[in-house]
Amino acid sequence: xxxxxxxxxxxxxxxxxxxxxxxxxxxxxxxxxxxxxxxxxxxxxxxxxxxxxxxxxxxxxxxxxxxxxxxxxxxxxxxxxxxxxxxxxxxxxxxxxxxxxxxxxxxxxxxxxxxxxxxxxxxxxxxxxxxxxxxxxxxxxxxxxxxxxxxxxxxxxxxxxxxxxxxxxxxxxxxxxxxxxxxxxxxxxxxxxxxxxxxxxxxxxxxxxxxxxxxxxxxxxxxxxxxxxxxxxxxxxxxxxxxxxxxxxxx
Amino acid sequence: xxxxxxxxxxxxxxxxxxxxxxxxxxxxxxxxxxxxxxxxxxxxxxxxxxxxxxxxxxxxxxxxxxxxxxxxxxxxxxxxxxxxxxxxxxxxxxxxxxxxxxxxxxxxxxxxxxxxxxxxxxxxxxxxxxxxxxxxxxxxxxxxxxxxxxxxxxxxxxxxxxxxxxxxxxxxxxxxxxxxxxxxxxxxxxxxxxxxxxxxxxxxxxxxxxxxxxxxxxxxxxxxxxxxxxxxxxxxxxxxxxxxxxxxxxxxxxxxxxxxxxxxxxxxxxxxxxxxxxxxxxxxxxxxxxxxxxx
Numbered sequence: 001x002x003x004x005x006x007x008x009x010x011x012x013x014x015x016x017x018x019x020x021x022x023x024x025x026x027x028x029x030x031x032x033x034x035x036x037x038x039x040x041x042x043x044x045x046x047x048x049x050x051x052x053x054x055x056x057x058x059x060x061x062x063x064x065x066x067x068x069x070x071x072x073x074x075x076x077x078x079x080x081x082x083x084x085x086x087x088x089x090x091x092x093x094x095x096x097x098x099x100x101x102x103x104x105x106x107x108x109x110x111x112x113x114x115x116x117x118x119x120x121x122x123x124x125x126x127x128x129x130x131x132x133x134x135x136x137x138x139x140x141x142x143x144x145x146x147x148x149x150x151x152x153x154x155x156x157x158x159x160x161x162x163x164x165x166x167x168x169x170x171x172x173x174x175x176x177x178x179x180x181x182x183x184x185x186x187x188x189x190x191x192x193x194x195x196x197x198x199x200x201x202x203x204x205x206x207x208x209x210x211x212x213x214x215x216x217x218x219x220x221x222x223x224x225x226x227x228x229x230x231x232x233x234x235x236x237x238x239x240x241x242x243x244x245x246x247x248x249x250x251x
Numbered sequence: 252x253x254x255x256x257x258x259x260x261x262x263x264x265x266x267x268x269x270x271x272x273x274x275x276x277x278x279x280x281x282x283x284x285x286x287x288x289x290x291x292x293x294x295x296x297x298x299x300x301x302x303x304x305x306x307x308x309x310x311x312x313x314x315x316x317x318x319x320x321x322x323x324x325x326x327x328x329x330x331x332x333x334x335x336x337x338x339x340x341x342x343x344x345x346x347x348x349x350x351x352x353x354x355x356x357x358x359x360x361x362x363x364x365x366x367x368x369x370x371x372x373x374x375x376x377x378x379x380x381x382x383x384x385x386x387x388x389x390x391x392x393x394x395x396x397x398x399x400x401x402x403x404x405x406x407x408x409x410x411x412x413x414x415x416x417x418x419x420x421x422x423x424x425x426x427x428x429x430x431x432x433x434x435x436x437x438x439x440x441x442x443x444x445x446x447x448x449x450x451x452x453x454x455x456x457x458x459x460x461x462x463x464x465x466x467x468x469x470x471x472x473x474x475x476x477x478x479x480x481x482x483x484x485x486x487x488x489x490x491x492x493x494x495x496x497x498x499x500x501x502x503x504x505x506x507x508x509x510x511x512x513x514x515x516x517x518x519x520x521x522x523x524x525x526x527x528x529x530x531x532x533x534x535x536x537x538x539x540x541x542x543x544x545x546x
Binding site for chain 2: 052054057080081082083084085087088090092094095096097098107108111144157160161164
């Protein structure tokens with residue numbers, strides 16, 4: 001795909017002998033939000049976890065194919081370096097329970113050890129602002145992260161990922177543990193984030209994909225069925241499976 | 252006649268609650284009587300001198316003779332602190348490292364082997380630990396068979412599997428999602444392990460370490476053929492050294508009145524020391540947990 005920030009080519013991923021995704025090729029355009037949808041177990045989480053090489057942190061997993069980031073195959077690079085360029089937000093908020101709000105957001109920079117106190121302070125404020133959490137926590141950044149509500153914790157995790165200044169932000173069903181109000185906040189946020197980052201979001205919620213994504217890919221049983229601009233995929237699906245799924249006949 | 256199920260359930264529930272309460276009381280009896288006995292027989296000999304002076308020569312009061320020297324258990328307190336301190340310094344790094352390996356690199360053969368071995372070693376009678384160290388040193392370094400060093404090593408044999416097992420459990424309670432969060436931020440695995448996983452598990456890790464320390468402080472068997480015991484204070488790591496349980500063992504079965512009352516005093520001191528360590532550490536750990544949870 002032209003202008004793709006990330007390009008997946010013939011990607012298959014395994015858990016032991018089980019092939020979770022098979023021969024997937026898809027591009028994720030720069031500065032856009034791409035959604036990956038599909039029924040439970042279709043491999044959408046596996047696919048997104050391949051994109052920052054988290055898939056292979058689980059035992060007995062394997063990946064085949066190529067994943068290009070700016071034309072470079074990340075499977076040939078050091079995974080730690082890849083993860084600094086490709087950030088991730090998980091299904092359930094997972095702040096570091098022993099750390100304060102400030103320490104959570106600054107953890108990647110602090111551990112990298114190359115940043116002055118001033119740079120870190122600025123990065124924390126910027127990331128919390130980008131994650132639309134700053135106004136709610138600016139008076140208590142030293143409070144424990146676990147004192148925040150679930151929705152705030154998820155935005156904290158977004159801020160934590162953004163502080164490392166990634167090029168791509170992966171979101172694996174970031175709203176699945178949140179209530180509708182918190183979900184709405186995250187969706188607004190996703191829309192704002194795409195001016196700085198390439199966002200790839202996994203969701204089991206088709207309305208959410210329709211609301212936030214510029215492009216949508218539909219996965220079924222580990223295979224890519226259809227991919228295209230969100231509007232045309234939802235309004236004029238080319239494949240029968242896609243149509244059946246978005247009209248709620250299975251999934 | 253109408254059969255009232257709810258009344259029967261309530262009666263059953265009350266009966267069982269009372270029974271459970273009685274069982275709890277019965278379980279407390281041995282504990283309470285041990286403390287009572289030690290306090291009654293050991294209490295009267297306690298004094299500042301008792302804590303600092305070294306054990307006296309054996310003596311039983313004889314009419315017409317000068318009264319027996321009371322002495323104290325200074326060398327035993329000092330020895331226990333040195334032995335347990337040294338054993339902790341040996342066991343904690345080894346046990347914690349083994350636990351980290353077993354948990355963070357599970358699935359590998361060595362990880363499974365560590366868990367299994369630690370499990371088996373936890374059940375090994377403590378006298379075997381003493382015999383093991385004794386035998387090894389008799390063969391290879393007979394000069395220091397009876398020394399503070401061998402005593403500490405024998406205690407380490409007891410402590411390492413306990414530290415390993417409890418730290419393993421502690422590390423396992425850290426949710427996998429935290430490891431993923433750290434890795435996904437581009438934090439290397441070793442840093443994730445040390446600065447996220449171990450730090451998150453720290454209260455439980457410390458509890459585990461303390462458990463092993465208290466166990467080691469109360470052990471006499473591993474010290475019988477190693478630290479050996481001595482009425483003198485610390486004479487260097489290559490010489491025999493005293494310890495509270497050792498003094499209790501040696502003096503309690505002696506026929507001398509002054510030694511027997513010393514043994515009771517030592518028993519009371521040992522109980523008090525372990526109690527203080529337990530309460531203090533509980534306070535510290537609770538404070539850590541509270542600070543983390545922001546309560």
